[in-house]
Amino acid sequence: MFSRIMTPVDLAHLERLRKSLDVAAGLARQNDAPVTYVAVTSPEPGSVAHNPEEFAAKLKAFAQSEAQSHGIATDSKALVSHDPGVDLDKTLLKAVDEIGADLVVMQSHVPNLADYLWPSNGGAIAAHSKASVFVVR
Template sequence: MFERILVPVDLGEVDIANRTLAVAEELADKHGARLDVLTVVPTYTMSIVGAAFPKDFAETTLEAVRARLKEMLDARPDGKVTVKGHVAHGTIYDEIMKAANALGSDLIVMASHRPELKDYLLGPNAARVVRHARQSVFVVRDLEKA
């Protein structure tokens, strides 16, 4: 049923990322799918903010994030599933949907924190992906936070 699964992760929330990856790995194993693990480095929302950083800050940051993602994936137990890491730079929900389309994903497995009143049902990135993605979206709740 699923051949290629995209798993967006937040490297600032490694425990949540690992729980989400475990769910995605189980699905991938069951369906014989491969996993693409994506993390997104957000862009500056205002050009004046970007001007305050050194000229090579974006590329240096992307390289550091690539290394952190590789380290996280290398630390996971070896499994039967093929896993490849990807790093994008831009608006988080847009980059998730762009990657899903470009990689030919047929399922997105992503985390969402326990909703607060202001979030209604899902966090802002998960909600946008659920509403706008062409792919099926499996949301893994972070029920650890109450």
Template sequence: MYKKIIVPIEIGSIAKGEKIFRKAAGLLDNGGEIILLNVVEDIPTYVAIELPGNIVEDAMKEGRDRLHDLVAKTGISATVEVRNGPPADSILAAAKDHGADLIMIASHIPDIYNYFIGATADRVVRHAKCSVLVDR
């Protein structure tokens, strides 16, 4: 059905990420590509002063390692990518850069600030130029 699928995965919710990764594989055309994406958010300067200088780089390395482990565990072929910045913006930029025809994103249980779907998923749905599948 789809030639290029972006699957953003939050490392703190790797089990949920594995679930949507497997679903994405079922939607992929022969010869298609899945891009597993982890986004490491920037740390505000007033907080970063109190933290080790390499915390973002370490988080990006951990994200890359965990996604490679997920690929190995599932046996599903995928490209692993880690970006730094605001999650929704980074997901949308990855979709544009790769010419994705689907973003498959997980949503969490909403709170008062993002009642229907998660804030990141909500922003991706509203601004994506391709189809978006939100997995609950």
């Protein structure tokens, strides 16, 4: 049913993503589809890495760990944005097309008042992507 799954991750908060990571791995096994883990960083040093190259290496190591842990094929794609907080949705939507993903599996959060004014990342991806989007709460 699905041929390529994309899963956005935040390397600084992997513990909060376990449900969506497990769902993505299960769907990957069920559909014999690879998972591409996508993460966005800025060119400046951050809490996860000193530079985009180190960030990409950490993301790749994470993807390899998920592959071994779940017995699935994985890949990683680190993207650089000058303002990830502002450009995140646009950057992720571009990645969906670049990867050729037909399913995006991403973690949600408990809705709050701000979600009535601004769409969540998952809502924005679902509204503007050609791929199916599975938002895990």
